[in-house]
Amino acid sequence: MNSYFNTDGSVLYHKFTNVEFSGVFGSSGDYHLFIKYGDKVYMEVKGVGEIVIPFAELQKHKYWKQYYDLSLLLTPNKYSLAEDIIYSSKNTNYSIAYSDARYWSIHTAFMNTDAIDEGYVCYYKINPFDLENMGYTSQKNIDLFQENYANTRDDFINVELEIYNSLATEYQAVAQANQEE
Secondary structure (H helix, E strand, O other), rough: OEEEEEEOOEEEEEEEEEEEEEEEEEOOOOOEEEEEOOOEEEEEOOEEEEEEHHHHHHHOOHHHHHHHHHHHOOOOOOOOOEEOOOOOOOOOOOOOOOOOOOOOOEEEEOOOOOOOOEEEEEEEEEHHHHHOOOOOOHHHHHHHHHHHHHHOOOHHHHHHHHHHHHHHHHHHHHHHHHHHO
């Protein structure tokens, strides 16, 4: 992984040239976090778990792909990552309750059914530098992940994605118009 960093004393800010970090954080407290490094994709979904799969595998799954595409629209700087040197050093008011200490974060947008708010912080469970040497998740564990995903998300996913995609398209148009001014 190619990166460089600077620090403010409590947080290291990493910039990458060959890794993408993105995420979707929704009003129900759910999140989908992604790290794409080459052909390898790490995906973490609240209440489901995490997997490492080839990009082609991600593309085969309708909802995973839709959340991934949505995450790319909502994450303003896909090549930046913050590392807390001291746990909770800067951000002690987390929007998401994690069950473990997390140090690696991105900024993304928060989506509810009628608006998108910028500037939310989501933390990865893994150290992103470990992804380079991680193996792919076994087919058995991918199937288990997919089953857990379907059991926890299918009831509201179609409605949620339709609303989110509409809002994200509007959000992207406004962001682009602001850049052109």
